[in-house]
Amino acid sequence: MSAVKGVEILGQMTPAARKILTPDALKFVAKLVRKHAARREVLMAYRDVRQAAVDAGKLKLGFLKQTKKIRDGKWKIAGIPADLQDRRVEITGPVDRKMIINALNSGAKCFMADFEDSASPTWELMIDGQVNLYDAVRRKIAYTSPEGKDYKLGKDIATLIVRPRGWHLLEKHILVDGEPAPGGIVDFALYFFHNAKELLKRGSGPYFYLPKMQSHLEARLWNSIFKDAQAELKIPQKTIKATVLIETIWASFEMDEILYELRDHIVALNCGRWDYIFSFIKTYRAHADRIIPDRLGVTMDKHFLDSYSKLLCQTTHKRGAQAMGGMAAFIPTKDAAKNEEVFAKVRADKLREVNNGHDGTWVAHPGLVQVAMAVFDEHMPTPNQIDKKFADRKIKADDLLKLPEGQITEAGLRNNINVGVQYLEAWIKGNGCVPLHNLMEDAATAEISRVQVWQWLKYNAKLADGRHVTRELVLSIIDEELAGLRKSFGDERYYKGRYAEAAGMFARMSTASQCADFLTLPAYEYLN
Known part of the structure; x- marks a missing residue:
């Protein structure tokens, strides 16, 4: 229980938890949950309704007729703060103490501290993460490793942006009126409550990345939460600034509308490429003619992904917002020759992004910050390139839906299984960001692995060697x-x-008759 009426804390109340879960903070969380959780439930049901219509062949994805006036309008977003004007390279990672210090010191312009895909939402990490960010905002964060190495912040650090959990995730350790609180509201509310005023005093502000949205109606909900949060703490409206990840195929058709709903609070859209590929496969789960080839071959030069990138740049710049590029998931190695191969791939990826019109990009490792920075420095000498409007681009719905070509191979199947099992094993032990095969894997990349195996098995996909993907083959691999x-x-x-637990879970999910929406939902039951 807690000191706040109607709020029950099921997680351990450690000293860290007591620092964050104060009565006033919990009252703030509860107020937002009570007002907005029901709307979240309605929107989750709306996702199911639209998906069922696609499954039945009754709904074709495309731009919404009812919002054409918004797409044709002349409106713009409210503006971009000084410390978010230049975001040419951002680094991302979970909210553990050492990661936060290294990321803020990395030389990147911004650091996205992640409560979502690169974090396993254990009670300990979700609470300790809030403490770590509290200390980071005040520049009091330090860490000593078990080996005795000291970590502390340097003079110049990256601008802090926080990603709360997606709408689909609940926080089972915090009950409001007997129901688990939405994880996204919990993460947002606790960070905002403890740090918004301090950030403003220091010349920055409460900045957020918003993940996994499937419609502008979900953006409208976030906007309502922002307005209520600012009013409750007597912080001026439009202070919160958000970047929305366009990482579902649904959202790619509603970019203008998402910007419009959040126009007082939004500064950018981001190409969340890995979740986008996952969403593409999952959305067409009932369609045997929409099979995707090996994951590692579905790169940003494929027509549907290149079109998505270009449309995002065109749409954001038209509204005065930034277009953020996707994640370079590579990890540098100790092998100099292999490293140069990795760097060359990252340079080519970032060159494509900056030429498409992106104002910045993501990396997963400090060792890639300067590699990506050099590309943007050379081809984007200004803080951003919002002035480039790309009015001649004519991207249609069919461009976003075009299937990528490529083979389905045993090597691809094995890689999906290997990555899926290893990632799940790490996740249920509390680690959501896992280096595997020279790539930094998170929940998004693991989701591709899982749903791709499910799709290939469901439709008896043919391998390049002539065999078909069968249940027996999947289980034997x-x-x-x-x-x-x-x-x-x-x-x-x-x-x-x-x-063994992870393999069992992967086997059940990949051979199930129905495609689960998210692997993290059943996996969450394994966490304390």
Whole structure:
């Protein structure tokens, strides 16, 4: 229980939790939850209704007829604060203490501190993350590793942006009137309550990344929450500034509308490319003619992804907003030759983005900050390129829906299974950001692996060698990959881990008759 009527805390009340979950903070959380949770439920049901219509072939995705006036209008967003004008390279990562210090010191312009896809939402991390951000905002954050190495903030640090959890996730440890609170509202409210005024005193502000939206109606809900939060704490309206990740195929058709709903608070849209690919597959789960080839071959030069990138740049710049590029998931290695190969791929990716019109991009590792920065410095000497409007671009719905070409291979199937199992094993142990095969995997990339195996099995996809993907093949490869992990890690590490549980979960989800919306929903039950 807690000191606040109607609010029950089921997680352990550690000293860290007591610092964050104060009576006033919980009252603030509860007020927002009570006013807005019911609307969230309606919007989650609306997702299901639209998906069912696509499944039944009764709805074709496209630009909304009823909002054409918004797309044709001359309106613009309210404006962009000084410390968000130049976002040419942003680094992302979870909210653990060492990561926050390293990311803020990395040389990137901004750091997205993540309560979502790169964080496993254990009670400990969600609460400690709030403490870590509280200390970071006040520049009091420090960390000493078990080996005795000290970490502290340098003089010049990145601008802090926080990503709360998506609308689909609940926080089971905080009950408001007997129901789990929406995780996104909890993350937003606690950070905003404790830090908004301090950030303003320091010349910055409460900045957020908003994930996984599927419609402008969901953006409208966030806007209502922002307005109520600012009013409650007597902070001027339009102080909150948000960047929305366009990481669902649904949202790609409602970019103007999302900008419009959040026009007083929004500064940018972002190409959340990995979740976007996941959404593309999941949305067409009932259509045998929409099968996607090997994940590693679905790169940003594919027509549907390039069109999405170009449309996002055109749409944002028309409204005075920024267009943020996607994640370079590569990780530098100790092999100089392999590193140069990685750097070349990152440079080519970032060159495509800056030429498409993006004002900045993401990296997952500090070692890639300067590689990406050099490309944007050369091709975008100004803080951003919002002045480039791209009015001649004529991107149609069919461009966004065009299937990528490519093969389905056993290697691709094995990689999906290997990544899916290893990521799930790390996630249920509390780690949501996992380096695998020289890539930084998070929930979005693991989701592609999982849903792709499901799709190939569901429709008996043909491999490049002529065989078909069958239940027997999938289960046998899961067993083989599991045996390979045991051999690679050794018995001690293997049995101390949770590989068998992860493999079982992956097998159940990839062979199920119905495609689960998110792997993190059943996996959340494994977390304390």
